[in-house]
Every structure is written in C-alpha cells, then in structure tokens.
Amino acid sequence: MSKKITKTALPKLRFPEFLGKEEWKEKKLGELTYSISERNKKDKKLPIYSISNINGFVPQSSQFEGVDSHERGYDITLYKIVDKNTFAYNPARINVGSIGYSGELSEVLISSLYVCFKTDDNLDDKFLWNILKSDKFNQAVNNTVEGGIRSYLFYENLATIKIEVPFLPEQQKIAATLSSLDDLLTAQSAKLEALQDHKRGLMQGLFPAAGETVPKRRFPEFRDAGEWEEKKLGDICKMQAGKFVNASNIYAESHESLFPCYGGNGLRGYTKTFTHKGKYSLIGRQGALCGNVMLAAGKFHATEHAVVTTPNSKIDTDWFYYLLVILNLNQYATGAAQPGLAVQNLEKVEIRIPQTETEQQKIANCLSSLDNLIIAQSQKLEALKRHKKGLMQALFPAASEQSA
Incomplete structure (x- = not known):
C-alpha cells in the first residue's frame, strides 16, 4: 500500500x-508579493546593513567595529535602499535561512546582491515572516533552488513557491x-x-586578576584571610587523557545500560563502558575548541581527546572547575592546523588558590x-x-x- x-x-x-469561515487558499508567492530594487543613485549616506541567517538585518557598523562602513571603499550608488516592511535575502544563501525582514527600519542600504520584495494588500507581512521561518517553507526552498556546487534562488523562482493563506x-x-x-x-x-x-x-571579581594576589570581590569573612597562594596547576591536581573508544561503539541515543561519552568538545554520545565514576573537570585537548572545560558527574567514558583532572584532597572539586574556566586554557594551545593542549604545558600554568578550602567552597x-x-x-x-x-x-x- x-x-x-x-x-x-x-x-x-x-x-x-x-x-x-472560508478555507485557506493555496497561492504562489508571486501572486501576493512583488520585487523591488531601488538603487542609491543619489549617493545618500544612509546606514549600511547586512543580512545574517541568525539575526536578519544587522548594521555593518557592529560587524566592522571602529570602521565607518562608508570608508571601506565601496561604491554605495550601486547599493539598494530598503525601507519599512521589506524582505531581503541573498539568493546564494537563502537555503541556509539567510533572509531578513526590515520591520520598522527605514531608509537603510544593503548590497546590490540582495533580492528584495514586499507584500501586497492581501498578505500581512508578519504573517508571511512566520511562514518564511517555517520548516515547510525551508523544504520548499530546497526543492526550488537551482545550481550545482552553489545553489541560487532568484525572485522569479521564489515567486513560484506555494503557500496557504x-x-x-x-x-x-x-x-x-x-x-x-x-x-x-x-x-x-x-x-x-x-x-x-x-x-x-562575578567570576572575574571572585578570582585574582593577572598580577594580583587577592580577588577584587571577597566575602566579608575572608577579607583578613591573607593573600591567595601562588601555585602551578600541576601542584594541585593530576591530569590524564581519557581512553580511546571506536566511533562504532558510540551511540546517539541514551538508555539505561549506556553511559555518557565525553570527548574534546563535550558530549559525543553514549557507550557501554565507563572510565570514571564521580565528579571531574574535563579539559578538551584537541581542535579549535581545545581548552573548553566541562564538569562531568556519575559514571562516564572520557575519550583520549579529553583531559580528566583529579584535584588533591585540599581542593574543592566545584571551585576547581570554575578556576579552570577562568584560566581561559585555549591560550596555551599549540599548533595551527590542529590546535592542541599538552598535559605538560597545562601543568605549568600559574594559578593562585585561597588558603582555606572554606573560601573555595563559598x-x-x-x-x-x-x-x-x-x-x-x-x-x-x-x-x-x-x-x-x-x-x-x-x-x-x-x-x-x-x-x-
């Protein structure tokens, strides 16, 4: 069947x-919208915007801090003028959600590469905006784009997509x-x-800044407790990489007989085996995100891409986790193509610790x-x-x- x-x-x-009331009707977008393309022929010095697939219309001044968009050498007479309630998208990136709605923005410039359109009197812009963000519309886009390595969707093809209204x-x-x-x-x-x-x-205040011996913010009962002691990371903990596990033995879904499996970038999946039991701070040791820190608890498997840290008996486990976070360990990574952190380098990182475990716990x-x-x-x-x-x-x- x-x-x-x-x-x-x-x-x-x-x-x-x-x-x-009457049923919804299926219409082509082209029956309810129309394209616009007003060029900045008079060289108006208007704010320049880009379109992000996450945030929609974004001022270029926030992307190029300290540089006036008009000083970047572009011929803004070719740019398009966009006013209120306009939709715009990059025809080469609409299939990854790169579409924006200007809303109340008035008189801004966008690149001539963008396709712009508006709704007619029979279609509410905000109603359409919700349709454009839906999974159903994204699927329709993927079915309509043209091209090979790079896909394109210009207005004439966008206009053929059907929506219900x-x-x-x-x-x-x-x-x-x-x-x-x-x-x-x-x-x-x-x-x-x-x-x-x-x-x-708060974290920046509760830990001493570089060159300081005490934090800026200290709980009242510890203000006379003296300076924090200078140590090296290797003085207060042991560090060891986890154990290799074959990718075929890592499952995407969890169930009772499986344990979380953590790699260099966090949770990778679930395994039938575990390497540790308890609460430990894990440091990612390979890749662009090496140096990221997470706190794992219970039974779990740590792979060879994660460094498992075991603080000594005088160090509070939770405090130690926050210490590792504030250290920004990524700065100690070596290697360009594949950045990594060596345990021997981590052990040499200079730190300061409170003289009492009570202050750590607080x-x-x-x-x-x-x-x-x-x-x-x-x-x-x-x-x-x-x-x-x-x-x-x-x-x-x-x-x-x-x-x-």
Missing part, C-alpha cells in the same frame, strides 16, 4: 471567530499571536544573556547557585521555543499522509 500527500485546507487550530483578518490575528510570543522569547533571551553576563563579571556555592538560575532560565527559554514551534504547526495547514 503506497502513500500519497494530500493538502489540508485548514489548520488543526483555529481562533473561534474564524471557525466556519486565510483571509486577511485571520492572517493578522495569527501574526499578532506569534508576535506576542516572539516578544516574550526576546525578553526571556535577554534575561538569560543578563544572567550569563553577570556570571562572567565561591563555588555562589557560582553554582548562579549556574542553577542559568540552567533554569535556559530550560524556560527552550520550553517557550518548543511551545512556539508546536503552536505554529497547529496554526498553519500542513501536508498530510493518506493511504492510496
């Missing part, structure tokens, strides 16, 4: 005021609902970034509490993203499978 794809005319979820009031209701959710996501993202920034600043508890807040905020943000994705799947019609 084969399956065929049939189009449903209605979404799973519809606002009460639109129940029983309700009548305008329902579009606007959907767009407003998703915009409200986007505002909440933006606020929650900002809160997460603020917590992460606060942690970075610092670790403070930072651990902040980490817990960051984890909780990250989980809240991910839950909101999943909620939005599920809501979009319900608010927009999807292709359905039926037996033939």
Whole structure:
C-alpha cells in the first residue's frame, strides 16, 4: 500500500471567530508579493546593513567595529535602499535561512546582491515572516533552488513557491499571536544573556586578576584571610587523557545500560563502558575548541581527546572547575592546523588558590547557585521555543499522509 500527500485546507487550530469561515487558499508567492530594487543613485549616506541567517538585518557598523562602513571603499550608488516592511535575502544563501525582514527600519542600504520584495494588500507581512521561518517553507526552498556546487534562488523562482493563506483578518490575528510570543522569547533571551553576563563579571571579581594576589570581590569573612597562594596547576591536581573508544561503539541515543561519552568538545554520545565514576573537570585537548572545560558527574567514558583532572584532597572539586574556566586554557594551545593542549604545558600554568578550602567552597556555592538560575532560565527559554514551534504547526495547514 503506497502513500500519497494530500493538502489540508485548514489548520488543526483555529481562533473561534474564524471557525466556519472560508478555507485557506493555496497561492504562489508571486501572486501576493512583488520585487523591488531601488538603487542609491543619489549617493545618500544612509546606514549600511547586512543580512545574517541568525539575526536578519544587522548594521555593518557592529560587524566592522571602529570602521565607518562608508570608508571601506565601496561604491554605495550601486547599493539598494530598503525601507519599512521589506524582505531581503541573498539568493546564494537563502537555503541556509539567510533572509531578513526590515520591520520598522527605514531608509537603510544593503548590497546590490540582495533580492528584495514586499507584500501586497492581501498578505500581512508578519504573517508571511512566520511562514518564511517555517520548516515547510525551508523544504520548499530546497526543492526550488537551482545550481550545482552553489545553489541560487532568484525572485522569479521564489515567486513560484506555494503557500496557504486565510483571509486577511485571520492572517493578522495569527501574526499578532506569534508576535506576542516572539516578544516574550526576546525578553526571556535577554534575561538569560543578563544572567550569563553577570556570571562572567562575578567570576572575574571572585578570582585574582593577572598580577594580583587577592580577588577584587571577597566575602566579608575572608577579607583578613591573607593573600591567595601562588601555585602551578600541576601542584594541585593530576591530569590524564581519557581512553580511546571506536566511533562504532558510540551511540546517539541514551538508555539505561549506556553511559555518557565525553570527548574534546563535550558530549559525543553514549557507550557501554565507563572510565570514571564521580565528579571531574574535563579539559578538551584537541581542535579549535581545545581548552573548553566541562564538569562531568556519575559514571562516564572520557575519550583520549579529553583531559580528566583529579584535584588533591585540599581542593574543592566545584571551585576547581570554575578556576579552570577562568584560566581561559585555549591560550596555551599549540599548533595551527590542529590546535592542541599538552598535559605538560597545562601543568605549568600559574594559578593562585585561597588558603582555606572554606573560601573555595563559598565561591563555588555562589557560582553554582548562579549556574542553577542559568540552567533554569535556559530550560524556560527552550520550553517557550518548543511551545512556539508546536503552536505554529497547529496554526498553519500542513501536508498530510493518506493511504492510496
């Protein structure tokens, strides 16, 4: 028995005021949008923007700090002028999501390479913006792009992609609902970034800066406890690379009989064997991210690309993890094509430690509490993203499978 794809005319979820109203209609983008291409012929000195596949419209001044975009020697008379509510994309990169929506931006310049278009009066821009970010639209793009090694999608082909649309009031209701959710996501993202920034600043204050013998911030009960002792990393811990495990023995999914497997860049998957039991700081020792630090707990397998550290009995394990993070160990990497960290070099890194384990524990508890807040905020943000994705799947019609 084969399956065929049939189009449903209605979404799973519809606002009460639109129940029983007309069905959604399938339209080509070209029936609801039109291309624009206004050149900067008068050489207006307007802000210059690029389009990022993550952040959409981004001012070039933030990408080339300290350099005025107009001083970079480009002929800006060839650039395109973009005003409010315009969509723009790089025709060679739209298949990786490189599309932006100007929103309230007014009178900015973008490269002449970008394709620009607007919606007509029958299509709400923010409704379309949500469609353009959907998995379904991305699949349609991948099916429409032309070319070999580098794929292109110019407006004439983009215009052939079909989308489903309700009548305008329902579009606007959907767009407003998703915009409200986007505002909440933006606020929650900002809160997460603020917590992460606060942690970075706090760590810099709780550990001595280069050339200093005490930290800038010290808990009141330790202000008269004297200078932190100067040591080398090898004086307070043992370091040893993990054990090789064949890639065929690393599983993508976890279940009860498997253990986490950590390599130089974090979690690689799950294995039937474990090399360590307890709580250890792991240092990535190979690749561009060598020097990154993670805290592993329980039973786990560490590969040869991770250095497992075992602090001595007078060093608090959690404090030691934060010490390794603040040391920025990547700066000690050697090699160009394949950067790496040698244990013998790590052992020589100069550090300072509090004279009492009690002060170590106080610092670790403070930072651990902040980490817990960051984890909780990250989980809240991910839950909101999943909620939005599920809501979009319900608010927009999807292709359905039926037996033939």
